[in-house]
Amino acid sequence: MSDFAAIATTLVQAAQAAEAAAPVVTNHPIGAGLAMGIGAIGAGLGIGLVGFATISGMARQPEQANNLKGTMFVLAALIELPALVAAVFGLLMSLK
Secondary structure (H helix, E strand, O other): OOHHHHHHHHHHHHHHHHHHHOOOOOOHHHHHHHHHHHHHHHHHHHHHHHHHHHHHHHHHOHHHHHHHHHHHHHHHHHHHHHHHHHHHHHHHHHHO
16 A cells, blocks of 8 residues: 555544544524624615615705616615525525
């Protein structure tokens, strides 16, 4: 047996012994909760800022209200997408 094969065999045996001895600790529920919570907080803040900017723009230029509303809805949808992705990743992490 070559030196490389002997070293590889020893490493595999050591890894198997470490897996058998080490307790399994999973933090999936904590990570899932953090992912969903941070995603929701970010989306809430983003949509709040977009709404604030839209209302401020409508107060300054009432004739542009319809254009600003359309832009606001598009931006709100774009802001909500990362929150939905965070929720999906959080759910996937909690199912493992």
